[in-house]
Amino acid sequence: MNDWLASLKTETPQKGFELAIELARKGVAYTQPSADIRKKLRPKYAKNADSLIMTSQVIAIHFQTVAAANNYWK
Amino acid sequence: MNDWLASLKTETPQKGFELAIELARKGVAYTQPSADIRKKLRPKYAKNADSLIMTSQVIAIHFQTVAAANNYWK
Amino acid sequence: MNDWLASLKTETPQKGFELAIELARKGVAYTQPSADIRKKLRPKYAKNADSLIMTSQVIAIHFQTVAAANNYWK
Amino acid sequence: MNDWLASLKTETPQKGFELAIELARKGVAYTQPSADIRKKLRPKYAKNADSLIMTSQVIAIHFQTVAAANNYWK
Amino acid sequence: MNDWLASLKTETPQKGFELAIELARKGVAYTQPSADIRKKLRPKYAKNADSLIMTSQVIAIHFQTVAAANNYWK
Amino acid sequence: MNDWLASLKTETPQKGFELAIELARKGVAYTQPSADIRKKLRPKYAKNADSLIMTSQVIAIHFQTVAAANNYWK
Numbered sequence: 001m002n003d004w005l006a007s008l009k010t011e012t013p014q015k016g017f018e019l020a021i022e023l024a025r026k027g028v029a030y031t032q033p034s035a036d037i038r039k040k041l042r043p044k045y046a047k048n049a050d051s052l053i054m055t056s057q058v059i060a061i062h063f064q065t066v067a068a069a070n071n072y073w074k
Numbered sequence: 075m076n077d078w079l080a081s082l083k084t085e086t087p088q089k090g091f092e093l094a095i096e097l098a099r100k101g102v103a104y105t106q107p108s109a110d111i112r113k114k115l116r117p118k119y120a121k122n123a124d125s126l127i128m129t130s131q132v133i134a135i136h137f138q139t140v141a142a143a144n145n146y147w148k
Numbered sequence: 149m150n151d152w153l154a155s156l157k158t159e160t161p162q163k164g165f166e167l168a169i170e171l172a173r174k175g176v177a178y179t180q181p182s183a184d185i186r187k188k189l190r191p192k193y194a195k196n197a198d199s200l201i202m203t204s205q206v207i208a209i210h211f212q213t214v215a216a217a218n219n220y221w222k
Numbered sequence: 223m224n225d226w227l228a229s230l231k232t233e234t235p236q237k238g239f240e241l242a243i244e245l246a247r248k249g250v251a252y253t254q255p256s257a258d259i260r261k262k263l264r265p266k267y268a269k270n271a272d273s274l275i276m277t278s279q280v281i282a283i284h285f286q287t288v289a290a291a292n293n294y295w296k
Numbered sequence: 297m298n299d300w301l302a303s304l305k306t307e308t309p310q311k312g313f314e315l316a317i318e319l320a321r322k323g324v325a326y327t328q329p330s331a332d333i334r335k336k337l338r339p340k341y342a343k344n345a346d347s348l349i350m351t352s353q354v355i356a357i358h359f360q361t362v363a364a365a366n367n368y369w370k
Numbered sequence: 371m372n373d374w375l376a377s378l379k380t381e382t383p384q385k386g387f388e389l390a391i392e393l394a395r396k397g398v399a400y401t402q403p404s405a406d407i408r409k410k411l412r413p414k415y416a417k418n419a420d421s422l423i424m425t426s427q428v429i430a431i432h433f434q435t436v437a438a439a440n441n442y443w444k
């Protein structure tokens with residue numbers, strides 16, 4: 001895969017949150033490399049509350065990492 | 075998305091808990107950007123005990139981050 | 149919501165555990181604000197082993213936070 | 223509830239693991255206070271692989287806390 | 297139960313990973329002490345992708361603990 | 371099993387993420403040692419959104435460990 005993660009540092013907490021989202025997506029993309037298949041799965045899980053909550057949880061775990069890497073933007 | 079997260083600092087633990095809730099919701103909102111669809115999903119999952127427990131778990135993970143960012147409001 | 153969380157400090161580990169339970173419940177209460185609906189859900193999930201284990205997990209995550217806030221009551 | 227958790231300190235890692243199990247059980251017991259109902263649920267979930275794995279996960283989360291409280295028994 | 301966990305220290309990260317696996321299994325074994333029943337459950341969950349992913353997650357949580365105990369083998 | 375994990379150190383965050391993926395897979399491989407069976411499970415779970423999200427979660431947990439081991443590549 002191309003370079004996509006040079007640093008965990010972000011300018012703001014919000015950009016850190018968005019990096020956490022990217023990390024959650026990459027975890028899926030490495031496991032299912034076909035963009036076509038991922039695209040087909042999207043409409044279904046994006047309308048399933050439990051799938052959305054689970055996705056939010058993965059983001060939360062990555063956000064812990066990104067926040068620690070940025071010393072919580074103190 | 076507009077600016078919505080300038081800092082992880084909050085005045086009190088309770089406001090930190092409420093920020094954790096906001097973070098959990100944002101994780102869903104970034105994944106399902108349609109407010110309409112999220113609104114339709116809400117009545118169902120808000121009456122499902124397991125969905126509520128899972129939501130509470132995402133909040134708990136974010137609360138860890140917010141609490142650490144605030145040095146546990148010591 | 150009224151003030152309910154002034155501090156993460158507790159006198160003993162057990163009181164910290166009980167605070168973790170309160171935090172887990174509040175995560176549910178913020179998401180489903182109707183006490184009536186929560187009350188109706190209770191008999192069902194309280195007799196479901198998996199729901200109980202999931203609840204125990206949310207408590208465990210919050211207990212990590214509370215324990216850290218109290219420097220593990222060392 | 224009676225006093226059951228005076229300290230997170232244990233003599234050995236193994237005793238810490240056993241405390242983590244106790245904490246996981248207490249999370250269930252506070253949520254479902256009836257020992258009768260918990261007893262009835264036990265035979266079923268104790269023969270369900272996913273329930274056992276989920277239980278093991280709650281133990282793992284508590285063991286993180288107990289291990290940190292004991293400075294990893296270094 | 298006999299002594300099985302004297303220390304969280306391991307010589308290498310790989311041995312730490314293997315200890316994490318042992319800890320995940322012990323969490324199951326304490327909850328379902330019958331080796332016979334655990335043996336019967338194994339063929340089924342070992343062929344279920346979600347059960348395997350959940351098991352991998354418990355290992356991941358324990359590996360965090362073991363890695364911290366070993367100062368990440370720095 | 372052969373040596374496969376000599377160190378948690380990686381040159382870049384991206385290589386750390388890829389190590390986290392490897393760790394998640396190893397957690398599965400130790401539990402289900404048959405490469406044949408794992409191969410048979412793959413097509414199914416790789417097309418199941420919830421399985422992919424769960425996998426992404428295990429990666430996220432391991433990435434926390436790897437990131438901490440690398441002092442967040444600061």
